[in-house]
Amino acid sequence: MKISRLNFIRTLAGTVAAAAVSSFTSSAAFANKVVEAGKKAVRKNWWGMGIDIDKCIGCGRCADACKNENSVSREPFYFRTWIERYILRKNGKAEVESPNGGIDGFTPPSSPKTIRKSFFVPKICNHCEESPCVQVCPVGASFITADGVVLVDQKYCIGCRYCIQACPYGCRYFNTKLGVAEKCTLCYHRLKRGKRPACVEVCPTGARIFGDLDDAASPLNKFIDTHHIGVLKPYLGTRPKVRYSGLEEEVR
Amino acid sequence: MKDIRHLVRAGLLFLLVFIGFLIARQIMIPADFGKLGHFRAGAIDDIAAPTPQYAGQQACGECHAEAAKSKAGGRHRSISCESCHGPLYAHSQKPRAVKAFKPSKEGRDFCGRCHFKNASRPAAFPQVDPEGHNTGAPCMGCHDRHSPKL
Numbered sequence: 318m319k320i321s322r323l324n325f326i327r328t329l330a331g332t333v334a335a336a337a338v339s340s341f342t343s344s345a346a347f348a349n350k351v352v353e354a355g356k357k358a359v360r361k362n363w364w365g366m367g368i369d370i371d372k373c374i375g376c377g378r379c380a381d382a383c384k385n386e387n388s389v390s391r392e393p394f395y396f397r398t399w400i401e402r403y404i405l406r407k408n409g410k411a412e413v414e415s416p417n418g419g420i421d422g423f424t425p426p427s428s429p430k431t432i433r434k435s436f437f438v439p440k441i442c443n444h445c446e447e448s449p450c451v452q453v454c455p456v457g458a459s460f461i462t463a464d465g466v467v468l469v470d471q472k473y474c475i476g477c478r479y480c481i482q483a484c485p486y487g488c489r490y491f492n493t494k495l496g497v498a499e500k501c502t503l504c505y506h507r508l509k510r511g512k513r514p515a516c517v518e519v520c521p522t523g524a525r526i527f528g529d530l531d532d533a534a535s536p537l538n539k540f541i542d543t544h545h546i547g548v549l550k551p552y553l554g555t556r557p558k559v560r561y562s563g564l565e566e567e568v569r
Numbered sequence: 570m571k572d573i574r575h576l577v578r579a580g581l582l583f584l585l586v587f588i589g590f591l592i593a594r595q596i597m598i599p600a601d602f603g604k605l606g607h608f609r610a611g612a613i614d615d616i617a618a619p620t621p622q623y624a625g626q627q628a629c630g631e632c633h634a635e636a637a638k639s640k641a642g643g644r645h646r647s648i649s650c651e652s653c654h655g656p657l658y659a660h661s662q663k664p665r666a667v668k669a670f671k672p673s674k675e676g677r678d679f680c681g682r683c684h685f686k687n688a689s690r691p692a693a694f695p696q697v698d699p700e701g702h703n704t705g706a707p708c709m710g711c712h713d714r715h716s717p718k719l
Binding site for chain 2: 322326371372373374375376377378382385386402404422423424425426429432435436437457458459460461462463468470471472473502504505506507508509510512513515518519520521522523
């Protein structure tokens with residue numbers, strides 16, 4: 318049988334393309350199946366946090382405890398949780414500050430007579446259901462666990478910092494010593510031992526509430542049921558699992 | 570026939586590179602990658618591995634029943650011991666070797682971190698003006714640290 322050069326190339330190209338498509342679809346289908354199975358089988362909890370802005374006194378204990386618990390660098394600009402102070406002046410201007418993340422506390426605000434309103438807002442990773450940081454990770458180092466915690470695999474992270482750019486809440490930082498992105502783990506090592514996250518543990522006023530969003534009787538759901546709840550930047554569709562009470566529109 | 574030999578050679582080269590790719594892929598991707606999703610399943614255990622620094626509220630009362638009792642009746646009842654005494658997991662494991670931080674030796678600034686007057690704090694929260702309220706006197710001279718209301 319004589320095969321023409323053109324026909325041979327056509328057949329070869331067709332076979333390769335068919336093989337590639339079938340292997341791609343089958344592996345994608347398999348991967349999807351695995352992910353679905355994982356989600357359905359393992360989801361026992363759906364961890365989240367409540368933050369009651371009306372209770373925060375800006376003592377900075379939470380930010381300090383976080384650094385103690387997770388060996389976060391003591392240098393400025395490395396925070397897994399921090400506190401912001403908002404000062405809304407009578408002239409309509411809003412001031413936001415977070416000196417050293419609020420770890421050393423806050424001095425009284427300047428010219429108190431011009432203040433309309435002032436309050437503290439603790440910030441932390443929102444552990445979004447639709448995390449932009451997980452979506453952009455090119456290697457699968459950022460992921461969300463079956464119980465809803467967004468984590469970074471230090472061994473897999475290549476240090477490209479795309480996730481740090483992607484987080485709309487500024488909740489990630491780059492560990493220059495290890496060359497990896499880091500963030501709040503919701504104290505995953507504590508959760509696995511039945512303990513609350515360190516920031517929740519030390520908060521003296523109960524401004525931080527930790528709990529399971531899947532459990533109707535959890536302290537977090539009780540907090541959500543009895544307060545007017547908002548999330549940061551809801552228009553981004555990230556579906557944060559950190560729920561705020563007493564959120565002003567100036568807070569982003 | 571002569572023409573096909575070129576293609577066979579190209580095909581073999583392609584096959585070789587493809588097999589090389591498969592081997593490299595096998596070696597470089599951890600076995601547990603993709604088990605639970607698009608990540609290394611073992612990473613969860615790595616992240617859950619470190620021992621905690623803060624022991625948690627329950628641990629303290631097991632030894633310090635008296636302090637726990639005095640706190641339970643006072644205004645500081647809902648505050649975790651480690652909020653003021655620092656991280657104490659190591660102390661709970663080796664009580665003699667690792668000592669807790671004692672705020673009673675600290676000055677007014679320690680209490681002031683929460684209680685000095687600050688317009689940014691909720692108005693209902695107990696606050697004092699450090700200049701006008703017994704200037705210079707240690708807080709714990711009058712106030713009990715665990716049950717501070719006079």
